[in-house]
Amino acid sequence: MIFREFYNYILQTDYKVNEELPFPVNSASFGKGGVLTKYNEIEKKVYFIQSGIVELKIKGYQTEKIIDFFFENEMFCALTSFLTQTPSDVQITAITNCELDMVLYDDLILAYESSLEANKFARIITEQGYIRKAKREKEFLVETAEERYAKMFATHKNYISEIPVNKIAKYLGIHPESLSRIRKKLTS
């Protein structure tokens, strides 16, 4: 899917390829390992993934922690930094090759002034971002690592083999060896 299709899907509209959206959309490519947003950088872009996987890391109490993975047909950015235009406390890295669409902060802010549609789209995307965060908070409070892995596996069956095991363990907040035990149990 490209961003325009995603936009049509979210708003139930039908923009054709040559019609202008309320804000310009550009494309970008990142190779595996490429850093999209650095720690302390102010986020100026929001991305849509045509293909690939990215990870969001945060500097934890003692180690770095992975707080999210984003996959095909999802939007991402260092959202707190984007919304507040303050330095990012997360770092975003492509963990596979990525084909992306992107929208610039300044273009979006301009569209917000007069476009009902731009506000509606951003409201819905932000709602989804909120739901995602709340879900993850709940999972940490009420589910075991095994349940969380099983859920992640169920939702992203096609992609999960592309993420190194140590990254999945870092995301679940467990030791890689504990994850190996969980994986064996689930696949047996």
Place this chain on the structure above:
Amino acid sequence: MIFREFYNYILQTDYKVNEELPFPVNSASFGKGGVLTKYNEIEKKVYFIQSGIVELKIKGYQTEKIIDFFFENEMFCALTSFLTQTPSDVQITAITNCELDMVLYDDLILAYESSLEANKFARIITEQGYIRKAKREKEFLVETAEERYAKMFATHKNYISEIPVNKIAKYLGIHPESLSRIRKKLTS
């Protein structure tokens, strides 16, 4: 502050008392201990606090956990339930007497269809909700309970004395005795 003033503040508008907003606003009162949203109820209202404090609880792995407190001049609801119209996994309780303004789900959805302003307002409020959740996630990952208490104390100095100590401990995810030690240390 009443909701209309908050609305003007967020959108930098100047609605007078007798002017209609893009959606109707009603008022509500809850006594201390009153339950505003029950577990498994579908959230149909979003609230603004004129005065009072509410808590949001979730059923944790073994015990109930408090995931948030909301204070004067803040908006709240069981937001995931509100956005998805599915049963709430949080319960909201007034922990002091509360004077509230409220907006109904159906009225808001109707306003979203044609009102740029309603979409803009909801986008900004949802952005703030996202930032709040992301901040709490970060705090849990990178800060000690002592740092989190000190921050909560700094932000809500005037209100914190109204929240029972065991509730604050439940929010910080620590034992009430650990909290007593932290409090003694900070006030000494």
